[in-house]
Amino acid sequence: MNEKVLQAELQSKVEKMLSPLFLKYHLDFSNLDAILKWRPIVLVIGNYSSGKSTLINELLGQDIQRTGQAPTDDSFTIITAGVVGEEAREIPGSTLVNDDTLPFGSFKKFGQRFMSHFLMKKMESPVLENMAIIDSPGMLDSVTEKDRGYDYMAVLGEMANLADLIVLMFDPHKAGTIKETYTAIRSTLPEKSGEDRIIFVMSRVDECDNLSDLVRSYGALCWNMSQMTGRKDIPHVYLTYAPGEAEPSDILAPLAQERDQLITKIKSAPGFRVNHILEDIDKQVNELQLVCEAMTRFSQRGWQLFAKTSKIAFLFSIPVFFFGDMLIQSAISYPNETLLSALQSRTLNADNFILPTCLLALTLVLAWFIFSRFVFSGLKKKYANQSQDLVILDSEYKKNLWSKMQEKVQSLLAKATTRELWAGHSRNFSKIQRFLASDLQSYYDKIR
Numbered sequence: 001m002n003e004k005v006l007q008a009e010l011q012s013k014v015e016k017m018l019s020p021l022f023l024k025y026h027l028d029f030s031n032l033d034a035i036l037k038w039r040p041i042v043l044v045i046g047n048y049s050s051g052k053s054t055l056i057n058e059l060l061g062q063d064i065q066r067t068g069q070a071p072t073d074d075s076f077t078i079i080t081a082g083v084v085g086e087e088a089r090e091i092p093g094s095t096l097v098n099d100d101t102l103p104f105g106s107f108k109k110f111g112q113r114f115m116s117h118f119l120m121k122k123m124e125s126p127v128l129e130n131m132a133i134i135d136s137p138g139m140l141d142s143v144t145e146k147d148r149g150y151d152y153m154a155v156l157g158e159m160a161n162l163a164d165l166i167v168l169m170f171d172p173h174k175a176g177t178i179k180e181t182y183t184a185i186r187s188t189l190p191e192k193s194g195e196d197r198i199i200f201v202m203s204r205v206d207e208c209d210n211l212s213d214l215v216r217s218y219g220a221l222c223w224n225m226s227q228m229t230g231r232k233d234i235p236h237v238y239l240t241y242a243p244g245e246a247e248p249s250d251i252l253a254p255l256a257q258e259r260d261q262l263i264t265k266i267k268s269a270p271g272f273r274v275n276h277i278l279e280d281i282d283k284q285v286n287e288l289q290l291v292c293e294a295m296t297r298f299s300q301r302g303w304q305l306f307a308k309t310s311k312i313a314f315l316f317s318i319p320v321f322f323f324g325d326m327l328i329q330s331a332i333s334y335p336n337e338t339l340l341s342a343l344q345s346r347t348l349n350a351d352n353f354i355l356p357t358c359l360l361a362l363t364l365v366l367a368w369f370i371f372s373r374f375v376f377s378g379l380k381k382k383y384a385n386q387s388q389d390l391v392i393l394d395s396e397y398k399k400n401l402w403s404k405m406q407e408k409v410q411s412l413l414a415k416a417t418t419r420e421l422w423a424g425h426s427r428n429f430s431k432i433q434r435f436l437a438s439d440l441q442s443y444y445d446k447i448r
């Protein structure tokens with residue numbers, strides 16, 4: 001099936017089935033909404049003057065981005081297809097964050113300073129037919145990073161979350177704030193599959209004087225990478241150079257093929273789109289499911305206590321119904337005739353039931369008061385400290401998920417009222433379960 005059709009179908013399904021549930025459990029849907037909304041995205045990040053803009057210009061076949069040795073360009077630039085026949089044009093960041101058809105609404109929170117460093121360029125290029133490319137200001141070092149006037153790392157993280165492919169570029173000269181950058185982007189991607197969305201590129205390799213120089217740079221980069229990924233295995237690093245800039249040399253000749261692989265990989269990013277959407281849905285719906293699981297168990301415990309309280313209230317209400325009026329009569333000489341004495345003298349009429357019925361109702365009201373005021377709030381208090389008892393953490397994955405969602409559950413519990421008992425949590429839980437097991441699975445099968 002066509003990927004665009006699949007994406008549209010998923011968008012409407014998720015919107016209809018799940019967005020009310022995200023709202024209900026106070027979880028952010030805007031993230032998923034943004035991912036479902038737009039076209040495939042390739043995000044290019046890395047040191048300044050590592051050759052990001054040069055690579056993008058080469059891909060697009062036009063010098064659309066400024067290039068240079070100094071940190072020339074300090075804006076996030078979305079490059080996307082324009083209207084056929086129209087000249088290239090620019091749209092400012094303030095317009096982009098307010099455009100509902102674009103996935104950048106959440107970037108408004110980064111403030112005016114960010115928005116003045118955010119823009120879209122619309123142009124014609126075959127590469128842009130099915131994807132957009134984001135060029136980014138190069139990372140500096142962590143000290144100067146703080147002077148930008150907006151949270152650069154957080155912006156990177158959110159951009160990475162939208163992207164289908166993240167090209168992380170280094171050059172042999174500088175290491176930049178690699179570790180912080182990597183942490184910022186990694187934390188917004190799904191744990192299981194996020195790694196596959198990042199490709200590492202060492203560019204400007206033509207500037208290495210000889211093979212041993214190249215090997216030294218490569219070694220340093222690998223060491224850096226193992227530091228930041230915390231993994232022993234080194235991911236593939238594409239070694240590349242800009243043909244327009246590089247003098248032909250013995251080092252470069254065997255790398256031409258690797259360059260082609262890199263370009264092919266970037267161009268193939270749209271092919272991962274639906275898979276990424278599914279992974280993101282998977283990730284966020286699992287979070288939703290865990291919150292719902294906790295609330296379901298909480299309301300089940302609530303029901304158990306409610307049943308217990310009702311049972312006691314019922315047992316208590318029998319003597320109140322039959323003997324309550326006697327007690328009142330002995331105190332205030334009303335009513336003239338109690339229910340039991342009327343039964344004995346066979347003069348029973350409707351009036352004899354008035355007081356017993358009122359007393360019965362009062363008992364039930366009292367029981368409800370005790371339940372909601374003491375029993376239910378006792379339950380809330382108990383789980384405020386032990387919310388982990390509300391979920392079954394039978395796998396490492398669920399434990400990790402829980403550490404992320406626990407706070408959400410606690411804030412829901414803090415606000416909980418007896419209405420939670422009727423909130424339909426267990427129905428919601430089965431609905432989510434069904435979505436994951438059947439709907440989502442069928443989409444995974446479709447793209448396999």
Ligand SMILES: Nc1nc2c(ncn2[C@@H]2O[C@H](COP(=O)(O)OP(=O)(O)O)[C@@H](O)[C@H]2O)c(=O)[nH]1
Pocket residue numbers: 047048049050051052053054055066067068069071072138203204205206207240241242243245246
């Ligand atoms: N020798 C050489 N220079 C390059 C290469 N790629 C980019 N450059 C130059 O390096 C400078 C920085 O490139 P640019 O694309 O602006 O880097 P950005 O800051 O990452 O966007 C420019 O002067 C480019 O001409 C390359 O592969 N080899």
Ligand SMILES: [Mg+2]
Pocket residue numbers: 049052053054065066067073135136138
């Ligand atoms: Mg640049």
